[in-house]
Amino acid sequence: MSVQEICRVAENTQLGDGLFLMVLHAPKTTELAQCGQFVHIACGEGHLLRRPISICAWKAPELRIVFQVKGEGTKWLSERRTGDELDVLGPLGHGFDVGALGSAPVFIGGGIGVPPMLGCVREAVKQGAKPAAILGFRNKGAVILEGDFRDECETFVTTDDGSYARHGFVTDVLKEQIASASGVAACGPKPMLKAIAAIAKQAGVPCQVSMEERMGCGIGACLVCACALKAKDGETRYGHVCKDGPVFNAEEVEW
Amino acid sequence: MSVQEICRVAENTQLGDGLFLMVLHAPKTTELAQCGQFVHIACGEGHLLRRPISICAWKAPELRIVFQVKGEGTKWLSERRTGDELDVLGPLGHGFDVGALGSAPVFIGGGIGVPPMLGCVREAVKQGAKPAAILGFRNKGAVILEGDFRDECETFVTTDDGSYARHGFVTDVLKEQIASASGVAACGPKPMLKAIAAIAKQAGVPCQVSMEERMGCGIGACLVCACALKAKDGETRYGHVCKDGPVFNAEEVEW
Amino acid sequence: MADLRVNFCGVELKNPITTASGTFGFGHEYGEFFDLSQLGGIGVKGLTPTERLGNPAPRIAETPQGILNCVGLQNPGIDRFIKEQIPFLRQYDTKIIANVSGNTVEEYEGMVEKISDADVDLIEMNISCPNVKCGGMAFGTQPKMVEEVVSAAKAKAKKPLIVKLSPNVTDIAEIARAAESAGADALSLINTLLGMRIDIEKRRPILSNVMGGLSGPAVFPVAVRMVYQVRKAVSVPILGMGGIRTGRDIVEMLLAGADAVAMGTVMFNDPTAPVKALRELEEWMDAHGVKSVSELSGAVEVG
Amino acid sequence: MADLRVNFCGVELKNPITTASGTFGFGHEYGEFFDLSQLGGIGVKGLTPTERLGNPAPRIAETPQGILNCVGLQNPGIDRFIKEQIPFLRQYDTKIIANVSGNTVEEYEGMVEKISDADVDLIEMNISCPNVKCGGMAFGTQPKMVEEVVSAAKAKAKKPLIVKLSPNVTDIAEIARAAESAGADALSLINTLLGMRIDIEKRRPILSNVMGGLSGPAVFPVAVRMVYQVRKAVSVPILGMGGIRTGRDIVEMLLAGADAVAMGTVMFNDPTAPVKALRELEEWMDAHGVKSVSELSGAVEVG
């Protein structure tokens, strides 16, 4: 179930270069939220389309999201101040099925794909699993939420340029950890997800990935957010990121 | 000369039913302002076109305007708060030539046409004339700026429904005062201006009127704000409210 | 209290507000946000003879107060619609407008014949979708083709047949007359305007299909103009659409000549837009002493 | 530093930014807000053989991210333009694009002949204005008429002749080909889309002329699409316009196929938009290592 809720901005803090942490007062949305779902946010009169942003974490009535300024919509979001109101649709989509990832799940986030994994880690802990997290960033300035993850579980951090923590990619770490992993879940750039899916497949553990696509309605009515999936007959069919996803089983995805 | 100025809102106060008084910090605009001119205000991302609003009064660096909420643009304006910034083009157009109205000019405002007459009255006083003001309103709730006018000159107030001051129209008062008037200037609904022009003509005194038309550029480049004027040959020609006006000699106007 | 009912070629709509085909799926999703029985009618996703997968992503691009889409008529096919979706829709007290597309005259005939026997109220024949390379576009832009395909379809229609016109033409009135003379019971317009956006960083079109259909508030003035022109050209009822956001927009579309309206893209911004607009329309009519919707239809005064 | 110069059918523009005819008067007014020498060229108000008064007010209506206008070609006539305005414009280091309109083939011939002998750099022939009842519209919407009027005008032209196309057609490529084959040295597009708004309180059209031309950001995706289609259809240079707001929009229009661009309606929102866009364009090119504007023109990759 989803609702349209006018949420007060409780906090909007710059985390780093073009990165913002926003806390919304969202009593109805947080009551329904599951990890890996997203909210669809109206970004002012200037924009007809809402912007999809993953739920990072929540503690009713507060919803936490983290976003990166990319274009005009996210720029508008970054300019909201405490007390402003936002028109939020959510929670939307099919999130991570943390229970299906076993007792030692590994959660992997790349860049702006990191935030939704925090909700996953917390859910896993709540379900009694012993998760690990692998977080990859471009460089030191892009590192976000590290402390929040470390509060929950063993956390590995990499940077592409070695300017912080381990020099390399999340896949380097995953390859080392995969032997002890009962399942993998990831959010980030598509090439990263594809590489992770391959590693998980080889290791024979379940893998869930969160996909991105441009959206219209955000609820499954307009069919614009097509994600190519493998149909049983080997043909391509289209799932919809906003309703069937954003989280899909990696095996389903046509990479 | 005109400038584009980003002005801080110093005050935005509701005066009455849908009526607002706004004070803008506008050092450059106020340096150039003349009575009867207007400013062209950008009304947010939602509106491509600026909205023309008359200059009511000014005392550098503060510019005072009074506006009525009519549609989406003025509604947006009414929602601005102290400290917000507005993109203002101005001062624009050809204002009142108070000097040409003689030593006993009468200034007449109808409804939302009242505000620009305040600047006129002050200018007349400054020039050593002895102005009078006639202000007409729909009803008691619509009365604005009465005190400001009374501070400057003899002021007559009428309401259409008699709910305040004199029951009747500004023309009723004008007919009584015209004998002692050296000139007339007016702003308000077109039928009112037309009636005033006729009275002034009969009395043989100069009459200036401020016209309204929908605008594009506001500076004379797009030619959309046409106002039908009498050409010398008796044919109609179009003047442009934003540049040739908003103030025209009443004799010129094709009513 | 204003009477909102509309008789649309013999079918009574409880109010003039329907949903635009392709923006509303088969109703399930928006049904979470408001009671579908509040709508005058539901225009369902465009149907084809067999399942269509549609185009790859991206299928949408934002434009100033508009969107481009190139969904490419993804749909489960008419048979599954009849079997799986009609029973769901019939739970609600609203009319069903089935929207059909085809690549050939024969396909249109077959679709109209089949859907006529199903439990729908109105048939909307989309001869204007700009996304399907063969067929769609061509039919809606040539008066001769319009006549041919509409006559053929009309011969098979046992329900009122609405012909949906493309705005991508030089003379919309000519196309409207062709559709009317071929037997259309009503016309709907506008479908999307052909447009394009380019991702300047990638130097590639944003849409997978290069071009797509423009809809949303940006097209409203074009839609009002075309409805006005078509109203003057034909006498069959008109379902007006294109960029409607509010109750005031509905009044404007009715005045231009529409008998009923459809809302689409605006719901992506606000899922409850149709019910808000319904309330606004009702309030506006009451405040203006307008007793029935038909008083407004085509009532613009010119000259 | 990027090289912004553009060779537009033999005329060197210092940068690709010009102003759209009819939105910029003869330059005086915007000259108060920025130095006109910063522009690649100035498109002046459309000229006719003799003075035209234009339509009564209202001549403008706002639409979502757009405007409708029905100025109706108010202008002082070509002779007064030549005598009174060219000397003013020549004070600035920029190119003059004279825009001419006529009601008959003969009028176009006469206008082009006369303006050819005046001190202007380029002639833009408006065969697309939707506001003039007789003439304008018809020429631009029929390939045969386009050929006829363009051939006749070209025979008299001693300066490069740009033919300005109407977007209100089924197939813009066909019209473009007709203009090119008739001798057009360049094409400009898009002129305004025909639209209408109604004042629902008065139940009357807002515009005195009932319908008017839609311009502004709302039409940008239609303009990009048409420039792209025309680029594929002809080889003469293209002056792209329609809804451009920013330097990024200019890059998009260039990628679609324009060689230079014009900005119009956006200035009503921000009078300095062209100079802001110029700066943005330059910065964008520098940041992306694009050395010259011509590297961008038509460089969209498809497929």
Ligand SMILES: Cc1cc2nc3c(=O)[nH]c(=O)nc-3n(C[C@H](O)[C@H](O)[C@H](O)COP(=O)(O)OP(=O)(O)OC[C@H]3O[C@@H](n4cnc5c(N)ncnc54)[C@H](O)[C@@H]3O)c2cc1C
């Ligand atoms: C399910 C999902 C979850 C997401 N979660 C987050 C998050 O937690 N934090 C975050 O910073 N970003 C997230 N994104 C990406 C975010 O939606 C885009 O960065 C944002 O929409 C860009 O909007 P803009 O106006 O700034 O950019 P513009 O490029 O100006 O946007 C233009 C249009 O393209 C769309 N668009 C552009 N990039 C993307 C993209 N990557 N995905 C989908 N639509 C796009 C916009 O929504 C808009 O409709 C998520 C995307 C999806 C699909």
Ligand SMILES: Cc1cc2nc3c(=O)[nH]c(=O)nc-3n(C[C@H](O)[C@H](O)[C@H](O)COP(=O)(O)OP(=O)(O)OC[C@H]3O[C@@H](n4cnc5c(N)ncnc54)[C@H](O)[C@@H]3O)c2cc1C
């Ligand atoms: C020279 C001049 C001075 C003015 N001074 C004042 C003033 O001091 N106080 C005040 O309250 N109003 C004044 N007006 C009227 C004011 O400009 C309009 O009320 C306002 O533009 C309405 O905008 P909106 O978005 O609220 O209404 P909408 O009806 O939504 O506007 C739609 C479009 O129509 C235009 N429009 C609508 N009504 C008018 C109108 N009466 N005149 C010109 N354009 C209009 C708008 O500018 C906009 O482009 C003045 C108008 C002019 C021409």
Ligand SMILES: Cc1cc2nc3c(=O)[nH]c(=O)nc-3n(C[C@H](O)[C@H](O)[C@H](O)COP(=O)(O)O)c2cc1C
């Ligand atoms: C995502 C999307 C899909 C559409 N699919 C169809 C369709 O399948 N059949 C059809 O006739 N029209 C289709 N349309 C056009 C709409 O029904 C409508 O004519 C158009 O969007 C204008 O209305 P609007 O501006 O209110 O959206 C589609 C529009 C959109 C935005």
Ligand SMILES: Cc1cc2nc3c(=O)[nH]c(=O)nc-3n(C[C@H](O)[C@H](O)[C@H](O)COP(=O)(O)O)c2cc1C
């Ligand atoms: C008020 C106005 C007047 C116009 N007058 C003319 C004209 O005289 N001749 C012409 O060829 N185009 C005219 N146009 C069309 C513009 O030159 C341009 O093609 C169109 O507005 C699209 O560009 P824009 O969206 O940047 O304004 C006019 C446009 C506007 C808004």
Ligand code: FES
């Ligand atoms: S965004 Fe509409 S179906 Fe996914």
Ligand code: FES
């Ligand atoms: S508004 Fe452009 S000339 Fe007056």
